[in-house]
Amino acid sequence: METPTHLQERRDASDAAAAEAASAPFVPLVRPQLPAQAPLLVAVLAVAVGALPVVVLGWGPVGGVLVAAVAFLVALPVWSNVVEGPRKATDRLATSLMWSAFAIALVPLVSLLWQVVGNGFPALSGEFFTFSMRNVVGEGGGIYHALVGTLIVTAWAAAISVPVGVMAAIYLVEYGRGSRTARVITFLVDVMTGIPSIVAGLFAYALFVLFFGPGVRMGFGGSVALAVLMVPIVVRSTEEMLKLVPDELREASYALGVAKWRTVTKVVLPTSMAGIVTGVMLAVARVAGETAPLLIIAGDTDSVNFNAFAERMATLPVFIYYSYMQPGIPPEFGRERAWGAALVLIALVMGLNLVARAVGRWFAPKTGR
Amino acid sequence: MTSTSFRRAIVPGLAALALTLSACGAANEEASADGDTPSGLSGTLNGGGASSQEAAQNAWRAGFQEANPDVTVNYDPVGSGGGREGFSSGGFSFAGSDSYLDDEEGELTAVTEQCNGTAPIEIPNYVSPIAVIFNVEGVDELNLTPEAIAGIFNNEITKWNDPAIAETNPDADLPDADITAVHRSDESGTTGNFTNYLGTVAPDAWPHGEIEIWPIKAGEGASGTSGVVSAVTNGQNTIGYADASQAGDLGTANVQVGDDFVGPTAEAAAKILEVSPRVEGRADTSMVFDLDYETEEAGTYPIVLTSYLMACTTYEDEETAELVKGYISYILSEDGQATGQENAGSAPLADSLAEEARGHVEAISAG
């Protein structure tokens, strides 16, 4: 628990120094301290205390863990208070609380992954990936149509938001730096990251209604909604990456007489390409799991639809939602498909995340700084 | 210009992936190889409307599309109102609706106009019992009077051992526990039919009348039929109302009709159309009913959801007319009715009604 950080080491060193310096005769040079194994010892005792009601009273494991945690949180500071004084006791309490918070945060993540894998894995099969839901009543069927829909919708969203986002970032960094417009744009882009996804969906609907009349549903509408959510992320990440490009590179290019736009496209962008790609992929991963806007504007269908510009288009998140909320009769098969699709979606999104980070790491420019 | 910058191949890679994927359809969606089907039907038929019909429509579409591989039938579960709207504006070639067309907002006129001046066909193709489902430990059978049902859902009867329930269930071991009444939190035709029944049969205990959005701020709300069913299943001492076909293993209450208590079977539900009067003053093709909830006919289950299928008698183009004719004929066929009952719990139409409906459908033509 008490693994010393660099600060901790320094603290210890300074403690010792301070103790040496203070040579008043009535004050002991070193305050008594708990042995280094104290937290471990208390932890073992706390676990024992927690195990007691589980064994004796037949409590569930959750209750036992809670009792153990409380026992630890009380015992260690009390002991420390007796031996080391209140200040150290507070510090120990704070440390324990921090790590408890970490443990609490892990609970949902682990249980969620456990649930999704456990419930979703049995659903996976060859048919699951190659079949749509057309003509499927009850058992069987698959997510092919939703998978295709998600790819098409997010591809279009990326096609809209990447050029806009990257160009806007170029404007902010290369052209508008410090100008009033640029400051306003930066601020509003930040605000825009907070637009609720359902509002983006309603926006796309309200926009498309003007052209196609009430009740419009199409995959491209979903792309527009997702693009609204994506653009701010792309702008922010691209902006950060462009700022990292050393000015010397630009200056060298200008010195050779290269025009500014050529400098940007041939020097600045390639240098920061890895970072930009990472940012774009993270943005794609973020919107690929969005449900609400697609529920509103892309709708749901059970057949494959390759045309983003007409008719409803199923997507994975919406498929999960409907499969679970309207599972059909009997409900087991729909539920199972929902969990299977959730597993596929999580794998897709987390895979994108990991690949994006790997790209950022491996292809990072060697700037020599 | 910037193509060299993108040599990392990620973008083209993704595009290629998308292309390969879009090159082939789903494994179960191959159209018939020779394009020559026995019926010779092909094309796309668009319909939509009541979500109550969705399960049945899905089964019918699957059956019809399997028989006619070149045909695609779409049914958008946009709700009854959306269905009627889409039908009258020509967006849908057929529609499903939990209530029949009337002229309060000029809908019937608009539809007639859309159908080239002929009155639309309306068939009660989907009749399904709404079961009162409950989950009380140790209670397998429950007999309820309409007043008791109304009282429970109106939050007047709050304990399972209330005399109003105990009286009709002398043998049941009713617990002294609070009742959790589960209702639909979304706007729903099921709620509409259920409250219509309560308001008609027990107006004193249920003063809210027919309403599609749950009127009382009490009880547990759940979205969709499956939401209600799982809320009742997962809760304790719960009661709810849902399409009987989705009740699963839950107990379903028998409802008092006359002196008997009748359970929610498809047969008992189908009977209500036989004892209910046709709405008067409408065209021959409009087979719509004012459900007689107060019937005392033995063996009739009165809480039913009726949903109508709407189509035109004349269509602009030949293809649509043929497709509508083929699809509805399939629904009305013995095969179709059996599919509907099996997959969605829809009560098969009585022979006389089915016969009449077939007659109307035969007359569908292009004009």
Next chain:
Amino acid sequence: MPPTTAPDAPSAAPVVAPTGVRRPGDLVFAGLARAAGLLILVALAGVAIFLTLEGVPAITAPSERIGADNIVVYVWPLLFGTLLAATLAILVAAPLSIALALVISHYAPRRLARPIGYLIDLLAAVPSVVYGLWGIQFLAPKVYPVYQWLVDNLGWLPFFEGPANGRSILTASLVLAIMAMPIITAICREIFAQTPTLHQEAALALGATRWEMIRMTVFPYSRSGMISAVMLGLGRALGETMAVAMVLSATGVITFNLISSVNPSTIAANIALGFPEASGVKVNVLIFSGLVLFVVTFVVNFLARLIAARGAVKGGR
């Protein structure tokens, strides 16, 4: 055209573009970049404009189509539910996230800090619909006994009146808290990491314990950043849709009873549940409620960014 001379850029200042000569390529490219920037402003304005355009018919809609006496009566309980759920979520998420951020920035050893950060980012990557699945199938049944205990023992509090139900607004808030946590953590940990090392070392040199050091140097330095982070988390919780739509048993009442089956709905969840089957003026009503949500989240985010911007200036960096 003769090549332009490189500008004499001072090492610290941003590079000044070579002006002097105007090349067509430069003009086009600069124009495109500028247009893209302005397009973002237009899009943001467009969101407001189109929502207003489609939302306005709801104000004059007949009451029977709205399902309430008028649009205000319709939206108010939803707004109440939205605010209640988001506030509860933040009450849970804020302390947890700040503690988590501190673990990453100050408590965990270097080697552990980075993987922990990734783990938290993974939480952020989970799609909301999956949180909804998890919430309704796993969390709701699991918290039911806890709620039952609350009803039995703390039932005299208006919050825990019961009857206990797993699909209550508290459960929805817990899910929202989990979803808001990664955002707050990510921002807080960046700000904590920016605390000047000198301040921290000075505190330690004076004999402060680690906790005292954090309280005396890290927190004052990052106060505005923390507030901004919490508000951004609040913005996320306000607008989150699917998890609430799936988990919550909504009745549309205004109540502070947190663990019963009778709960207020939230704007976003109400839209998601109602939109697929809405037609006619009902669509306008839902879009109007979406406009209200947009305004609320916009204000919250706006204030959050403003506080962050102010704080950055005060910090003297």
